[in-house]
Amino acid sequence: MFEVSVEETFAAGHFLRQYRGKCENPHGHNYKIRVTVRGPELDEAGLLVDFVELKRVLNQVVERLDHRFLNDVAPFDVVNPSAENMAKYFFDEIRRGLTPARGAELDEVKIWETDTSCATYRSPRQSAGSGPGGSAHEITEG
Numbered sequence: 691m692f693e694v695s696v697e698e699t700f701a702a703g704h705f706l707r708q709y710r711g712k713c714e715n716p717h718g719h720n721y722k723i724r725v726t727v728r729g730p731e732l733d734e735a736g737l738l739v740d741f742v743e744l745k746r747v748l749n750q751v752v753e754r755l756d757h758r759f760l761n762d763v764a765p766f767d768v769v770n771p772s773a774e775n776m777a778k779y780f781f782d783e784i785r786r787g788l789t790p791a792r793g794a795e796l797d798e799v800k801i802w803e804t805d806t807s808c809a810t811y812r813s814p815r816q817s818a819g820s821g822p823g824g825s826a827h828e829i830t831e832g
């Protein structure tokens with residue numbers, strides 16, 4: 691399997707609803723986000739996904755949130771802007787905009803609120819190893 695990742699940073703403010711603690715008050719973060727694509731095959735150029743293309747798609751989503759107050763920006767005007775929900779939002783938006791090499795897919799999005807705290811949303815792989823048939827052909831020598 692090949693994996694390709696790109697990272698980006700952005701700054702945004704938020705507060706958490708239905709939460710008791712200091713994060714219920716408005717505050718800001720310098721977020722870091724890492725997007726990873728995973729797949730078994732490369733294209734003719736030897737790429738899993740073009741870094742430039744992956745960054746372009748990531749930046750389209752980052753630009754919606756950079757230097758904004760997240761609680762004012764859809765969907766976080768309704769969905770709580772926790773790191774977990776943000777990771778899933780980035781995952782869904784980036785997957786929609788991306789066309790990687792055959793068989794490749796967006797694997798995970800990891801977002802750091804601080805240097806020491808991060809949340810990850812990962813592609814659910816229903817047939818990881820023990821699927822109900824159809825996966826035997828994936829097991830090859832080596």
Ligand SMILES: [Zn+2]
Pocket residue numbers: 704713717718719803
């Ligand atoms: Zn926060």
